[in-house]
Amino acid sequence: MAQPLSTAIDTAFKSNIVPDQEYLLQGSILDTSVEHLLHRLRGLCDNVDSGPEQFQDHEMCFTIRTTPTPLSLRVRRALDHTDMPWQLRYIGQPEYGDAKRPTIIRSSIDIGCSASVVEFLTELGCRMDFEYLARGYMFRKGRMKITVAKIVKTNPNKSQDSMQLISESYLVELSVLAPRGQDAIAEDMRSFAEQLRPLVNLDKVDYKRLAHGPP
Amino acid sequence: MAYSVNVAIEAPIENQIQEIAYDGTEVYQQPLSMSESLSKLAAKIDFGKGQDEKEEKVVDKTEEDAKDPAAYQSSLWPWDSVRNKLKNAFTEVCVLSDVLAIAKEKRYLVLDPVPQEPPETKAMVTVYARKKALGGAATVLLTGAERLRTSQSEAARNRAASDFHIELLALRKNWRLKKVGNSIIGDVSYRTAGSKFASSGMFEVTKAEEEPSSGWSPPQSPSAVAPPPKTPSALRVTLPSELQGVAYIEVHCRKDDEALFSTTVTSSTLNTAGPMPDMHWQKKLEAAQNVLFCKELFNQLAKEAVQLPGPIPHMVVGNQIVASILPGIQLIIGLCHSTATKNKKSGPPQQKKSDHDHVLEHSIHQLLREVHHKNTHHPFPHPSSGPLGPSKQRCLAGPSAVDRHELMEMSKSKTLLEQIIEQTQHFTMRRRTEYVLDTIAKEVRDPLIISHWNSINSPTKACVKVNIMTHGYDTICRTLLIIHVGKKSLKCICRDGSVMNMSYEIQELRDLLICQIQQHQITAVQALAKCMGWQLLSNNTHLGVGEVQQMGNASSCMLASPMGDRLIAVRCEPQAGVHVSIAHSPRKDFYPGQLVKDRKWENLGGGFKEVRWDKMEGKNFLNKMELLMASLTSSS
Numbered sequence: 123m124a125q126p127l128s129t130a131i132d133t134a135f136k137s138n139i140v141p142d143q144e145y146l147l148q149g150s151i152l153d154t155s156v157e158h159l160l161h162r163l164r165g166l167c168d169n170v171d172s173g174p175e176q177f178q179d180h181e182m183c184f185t186i187r188t189t190p191t192p193l194s195l196r197v198r199r200a201l202d203h204t205d206m207p208w209q210l211r212y213i214g215q216p217e218y219g220d221a222k223r224p225t226i227i228r229s230s231i232d233i234g235c236s237a238s239v240v241e242f243l244t245e246l247g248c249r250m251d252f253e254y255l256a257r258g259y260m261f262r263k264g265r266m267k268i269t270v271a272k273i274v275k276t277n278p279n280k281s282q283d284s285m286q287l288i289s290e291s292y293l294v295e296l297s298v299l300a301p302r303g304q305d306a307i308a309e310d311m312r313s314f315a316e317q318l319r320p321l322v323n324l325d326k327v328d329y330k331r332l333a334h335g336p337p
Numbered sequence: 338m339a340y341s342v343n344v345a346i347e348a349p350i351e352n353q354i355q356e357i358a359y360d361g362t363e364v365y366q367q368p369l370s371m372s373e374s375l376s377k378l379a380a381k382i383d384f385g386k387g388q389d390e391k392e393e394k395v396v397d398k399t400e401e402d403a404k405d406p407a408a409y410q411s412s413l414w415p416w417d418s419v420r421n422k423l424k425n426a427f428t429e430v431c432v433l434s435d436v437l438a439i440a441k442e443k444r445y446l447v448l449d450p451v452p453q454e455p456p457e458t459k460a461m462v463t464v465y466a467r468k469k470a471l472g473g474a475a476t477v478l479l480t481g482a483e484r485l486r487t488s489q490s491e492a493a494r495n496r497a498a499s500d501f502h503i504e505l506l507a508l509r510k511n512w513r514l515k516k517v518g519n520s521i522i523g524d525v526s527y528r529t530a531g532s533k534f535a536s537s538g539m540f541e542v543t544k545a546e547e548e549p550s551s552g553w554s555p556p557q558s559p560s561a562v563a564p565p566p567k568t569p570s571a572l573r574v575t576l577p578s579e580l581q582g583v584a585y586i587e588v589h590c591r592k593d594d595e596a597l598f599s600t601t602v603t604s605s606t607l608n609t610a611g612p613m614p615d616m617h618w619q620k621k622l623e624a625a626q627n628v629l630f631c632k633e634l635f636n637q638l639a640k641e642a643v644q645l646p647g648p649i650p651h652m653v654v655g656n657q658i659v660a661s662i663l664p665g666i667q668l669i670i671g672l673c674h675s676t677a678t679k680n681k682k683s684g685p686p687q688q689k690k691s692d693h694d695h696v697l698e699h700s701i702h703q704l705l706r707e708v709h710h711k712n713t714h715h716p717f718p719h720p721s722s723g724p725l726g727p728s729k730q731r732c733l734a735g736p737s738a739v740d741r742h743e744l745m746e747m748s749k750s751k752t753l754l755e756q757i758i759e760q761t762q763h764f765t766m767r768r769r770t771e772y773v774l775d776t777i778a779k780e781v782r783d784p785l786i787i788s789h790w791n792s793i794n795s796p797t798k799a800c801v802k803v804n805i806m807t808h809g810y811d812t813i814c815r816t817l818l819i820i821h822v823g824k825k826s827l828k829c830i831c832r833d834g835s836v837m838n839m840s841y842e843i844q845e846l847r848d849l850l851i852c853q854i855q856q857h858q859i860t861a862v863q864a865l866a867k868c869m870g871w872q873l874l875s876n877n878t879h880l881g882v883g884e885v886q887q888m889g890n891a892s893s894c895m896l897a898s899p900m901g902d903r904l905i906a907v908r909c910e911p912q913a914g915v916h917v918s919i920a921h922s923p924r925k926d927f928y929p930g931q932l933v934k935d936r937k938w939e940n941l942g943g944g945f946k947e948v949r950w951d952k953m954e955g956k957n958f959l960n961k962m963e964l965l966m967a968s969l970t971s972s973s
Contacts (some may be wrong), residue, residue: 141724169714179720200719206729207736209720232723234735260717262725269721299724 138301144230145308146216147296147315147324156270156292159321160259163268166317167261174259177269178202180276181256182240184248194251197239201255207234218326224312226326230299258292266311269295294322376415500571501544504618508542508572512622523574525626527633531712534633538580540625545573574618579632580625582676586634588697590761591667628674634705634753635672641754651754660758663825663841668761670701700760700796704753762824762841763797769843770801770822777850783807783957784857786850797824803850805857810959813868814861816853820846848911852889855909859892862907862962869966871905872897880908887912896966903969906945907962915958918945919969 134140151159160174178201185194199208214229258271271293275286296315298307315324352365369377440446505521508514513524526538616624635656642651642658651660656672715726723732730747733739739747751759771790778786784807791800799822806815821828827839827846831853839845856878863873874897879890891910897903904920921944929935948965955961 175717177717177719177721179722181720181722196722198720198722200721203719206719207732209723211722234723234732236736256721258721260721262715262717265725267718267721267725271721 138303141299141301142229142231143300143302143304144213144228145298145300145311146226146228147224147311148226148327149294149315149318149322149324150289150291151270151294151322152291155321159270159292159294159318162318162321163259163261163270166314167263167268169262174261176202176258177260177271178255178257180253182253183251184243185251186246186248195243195248197243199237208237208239209233210235210239216328218328223326224308227308254288256293263314264310265298265300265307266314267297269293269297271295294318294324296324379416379419382419504570504572505542508574508618511619514542523622525580525622526629527626527709531709531714532633533712534629534636536579536629536632538625538629539577540580540622541575543573543575545571570618572618574621576621576625578676580628582628582674583624584628584631584672584674586631586698586701587669587671587673588694588701588757589669590662590694590765591669592665630702630705631672631674634701635670637705638670638701638754638757641752645752645754658754660754662758662762663765666765668697668758670757694764697757697761697764701753701757704756708753759824760796763799763822766824766827766841767799767822769841770820770827770846773843773847773850774801774803777847777854781851781854784854784861786854798822805854807861807957807959809956810861810865813959814857814864816857816860818850818853848888851911855889855892855911858909858915858958859894859907861959862896863894865959865962866896866966869963869970870899871966871970872899872901874904883908883910886910898966898970900971902971904945905962905965905969915950916947917950917962917965918947919965920945 164174179198180201181196181198183194183196185192194213196211196213197208198211200206209232211230211232216226216228217223218226253276255274255276256269256271257274258269261268261270273288273293275288277286296311298311300307318324352368355364355366357363436446440448505514508523513529514521515524516522521542523540523542524538525540526532526534526536528534528538635658638658639653642653642660645651647660649661651658653659656674658670660668660670662668716728718725718727718732734744734747774786774788778788784805787804787806789802789804791802794800801820801822803818803820804815805818807813816832818832819830821830825841827841829837829839829846829849831837837849839849859876859878863876866873874895876894878892880893881890883891889911891908893906893908896905896907898905902922904922906918906920908916908918910916950961953961953965955964
């Protein structure tokens with residue numbers, strides 16, 4: 123306990139106990155059927171006796187020009203829990219792997235911070251790339267976190283009531299933060315995702331392919 | 338008849354078909370002629386039919402008679418046999434009429450009724466016959482009954498099967514079940530509710546087969562009343578032996594001096610009725626779940642008791658945990674588990690069960706439930722992309738730059754045993770405080786001591802407001818004390834704002850209260866004097882003169898009448914009570930002496946005389962003081 127802080131963190135990283143890997147599955151569901159999905163999640167997940175947990179987050183993505191690829195950082199805050207700290211998060215490149223790998227794995231490092239983080243990042247030379255609001259529900263099943271959220275465009279000029287929806291569907295994400303090398307959880311995620319079929323098809327979504335694919 | 342119509346009847350033209358040729362032509366029979374058909378019909382008449390053998394002889398005779406004519410006429414005449422028969426008949430009728438005529442005369446022949454021989458009635462035969470008939474009827478009835486019974490049992494068997502499924506459905510609604518192979522396995526453990534107890538709570542569900550109702554039970558005396566009919570459940574749950582029976586956690590406090598008794602009492606098993614073997618499965622499972630819960634609780638407490646460092650180490654012996662909470666007082670937590678077999682051999686009834694503290698038992702249960710709840714109810718992260726797990730405090734720790742010490746404090750948590758010890762300490766303190774307040778209120782009638790317990794309290798903190806006042810004078814003066822009852826200490830906030838911290842030794846509180854009572858009396862007298870127009874000359878709460886008090890100090894005050902000619906001195910001692918003295922000024926009688934020669938010195942007063950307080954009129958101290966002041970107040 124008496125060792126310096128930097129050494130402690132190094133030891134933690136070396137012994138592989140820092141949960142810096144995010145296992146992720148994504149999917150979407152139409153607004154009309156989201157009720158069914160919520161019902162099913164209520165049945166499957168832990169402790170929904172108090173009802174599903176709602177959230178409303180605001181996310182801003184900042185980029186800074188570095189070589190060879192620009193680095194992006196995400197700042198997120200809870201609009202409905204203003205007393206909670208903001209979150210600064212780095213998300214690495216997703217690894218899709220082969221067909222045998224059940225989930226996307228990407229490195230994820232997050233830290234709580236205060237509201238002045240935006241100013242700080244701007245001072246560093248970051249530029250805001252995009253921002254959006256996410257509104258929806260959160261569920262928990264063991265270590266797994268399931269979010270069912272609606273993505274809303276922000277409009278700084280107008281009040282929050284007149285928000286523009288991006289699409290007529292909800293984004294469904296199943297994620298676990300775990301230390302490197304815990305692939306067993308990925309199998310659990312796959313089997314859980316199986317239980318949500320055919321309401322929502324949670325899968326490894328490759329955005330680059332989506333962007334270049336047929337419209 | 339004039340209009341009668343002739344109806345002609347004739348045989349159909351169609352004759353009987355004799356044969357049909359191969360080419361289809363039908364060959365008809367020729368119709369019989371009139372005579373032919375007559376003779377054919379006559380031949381059909383059988384005149385001898387219906388006659389007895391007796392007439393046979395006649396016939397024989399007539400045949401003999403008819404032989405000769407028949408010999409020559411038979412070939413000639415087809416009606417011969419008819420004629421013979423008619424002739425015979427005629428002869429017989431003639432003979433009969435002759436006989437009748439003779440009999441009518443009653444001279445030669447008398448007709449007597451033939452005596453009917455009574456049918457032989459054999460008793461045994463009739464009995465046998467009736468028996469046989471009755472037996473036949475009985476078999477019919479029995480077979481009918483048997484058929485009904487089989488159909489009913491068939492229905493019952495079908496119902497039992499459906500009952501099993503219905504009950505299984507009901508079981509599934511409340512308990513976790515899964516199918517393993519051909520058997521149905523259930524789980525009564527609290528694992529899904531956050532328990533981390535390793536012991537499993539598996540049970541097996543089987544279909545209850547028909548069993549002889551009194552197969553295992555001891556033979557009943559013939560006079561025994563039949564047990565009330567029960568509808569046996571179609572479902573049976575089989576529990577492992579360690580989950581059978583009834584268990585509970587026994588909690589009680591014990592003073593050191595009764596240690597010898599209670600050890601023996603608590604170590605024996607409980608005397609509650611064991612579960613009946615044919616208990617309903619719901620009750621059985623609930624009991625098993627309770628057993629499991631109690632075991633987990635005891636296990637956890639025992640683990641903590643061993644690990645917890647303390648000035649006096651806690652002891653875990655068998656199914657008991659002994660923890661000392663205050664000097665001389667121990668908390669004993671015992672796991673009582675009785676199975677049906679143990680229950681039978683349980684000894685004499687235990688009379689010290691009243692020691693068991695239900696409130697503490699409930700608190701202990703509640704503490705473990707809280708742990709379970711915390712294990713499953715982690716806070717959700719906000720914003721939603723955050724990691725699951727850290728509490729809100731931990732989330733805020735980073736941005737608010739919490740230092741190492743605060744982080745360490747954050748991670749500290751009290752064990753169940755520590756919490757229950759604290760609760761017990763508080764419970765003991767509260768009981769002691771109650772006792773002191775009650776006994777003082779009982780001992781001291783003047784002034785009145787009223788205590789109000791705050792209804793809002795926590796398991797380790799309570800608050801009582803003590804009001805000291807004199808009956809009838811409560812508007813003039815009242816002394817308020819607030820006593821905070823903590824875990825091992827008391828904090829008393831007095832009327833003047835001073836805070837007294839006291840230890841668990843309850844004598845301290847008692848002393849404080851007695852001092853407060855005396856101070857109340859002095860304060861009240863001063864307030865009363867103000868009302869009466871008397872003047873307060875001096876006031877001393879801690880008087881330095883007089884004999885030394887056992888505890889505290891005497892307090893006093895000096896009052897002067899409105900005219901200034903009378904003085905009252907009051908001295909309150911915590912133990913000895915109140916002394917009141919009065920003095921006159923100027924003195925009524927003045928005698929010049931060697932030192933005091935001048936009359937002007939008479940205004941000095943002096944020469945206090947003590948009032949015999951117990952002889953004074955008045956209900957209480959203030960009332961007596963009021964009367965005394967009133968009597969000493971001169972109008973001029």
